[in-house]
Amino acid sequence: xxxxxxxxRHLVRRRGQEARLRCSPMKGHSHVYxxxxxxxxxxxxxxxxxxxxxxxxxxxxxxxxxxxxxxEGPSILRIQQVVRGDSAAYFCASSPGTWRTEAFxxxxxRLTVV
Amino acid sequence: xxxxEQHPSTLSVQEGDSAVIKCTYSDSASNYFPWxxxxxxxxxxxxxxxxxxxxxxxxxRIAVTLNKTAKHFxxxxxxxxxxxxxxxxxxDISNFGNEKLTFGxxxxxxxxx
Numbered sequence: 746x747x748x749x750x751x752x753x754r755h756l757v758r759r760r761g762q763e764a765r766l767r768c769s770p771m772k773g774h775s776h777v778y779x780x781x782x783x784x785x786x787x788x789x790x791x792x793x794x795x796x797x798x799x800x801x802x803x804x805x806x807x808x809x810x811x812x813x814x815x816x817e818g819p820s821i822l823r824i825q826q827v828v829r830g831d832s833a834a835y836f837c838a839s840s841p842g843t844w845r846t847e848a849f850x851x852x853x854x855r856l857t858v859v
Numbered sequence: 860x861x862x863x864e865q866h867p868s869t870l871s872v873q874e875g876d877s878a879v880i881k882c883t884y885s886d887s888a889s890n891y892f893p894w895x896x897x898x899x900x901x902x903x904x905x906x907x908x909x910x911x912x913x914x915x916x917x918x919x920r921i922a923v924t925l926n927k928t929a930k931h932f933x934x935x936x937x938x939x940x941x942x943x944x945x946x947x948x949x950x951d952i953s954n955f956g957n958e959k960l961t962f963g964x965x966x967x968x969x970x971x972x
Contacts, residue, residue: 787948847905852901853902
């Protein structure tokens, strides 16, 4: 049973380009969470999704950021018109239910905006 | 949860000694408290968790204690080994609604051989 798979592991984008980060949850997991980690800082919640539904996006910036978790395929975090401040590690976690059942994190995508 | 404070931010311990990391939380509705270990270049890994109806939980060299009255919980690592060197994060979840983890700011633990 493969773990949570995130790709790419490293992504370099120029200012103004779009970044698409993918997260394939563990088999049987229908809950996905995205977190952002700035260098030397903790993880900040961005969005919580279930299949085809956004449950909580209170941590998502209002502009340029969007997330989806379609019925088929991975969850996607999209950042449009990236700026230098978007440079960070983005982690995805998945769980079969709520956090009260163990959730697993992926290895993260490190986005660098140049 | 609303806010989780974690101390210390860095901790150096001689190999074989114990390490203690402390967290305080503000949301009285919090009822689930996991601890994550993050090694360089990797994602956080759950190492132990505790629920609000329990005061202490132990798993080999790792233990967590919870004081709901004082709203603080601690991670204890005994007989530390070089592979324990990593960044450790505490977190909490409120009982109500949102299910999202609120993380502390992390503790960089270095085990000195």
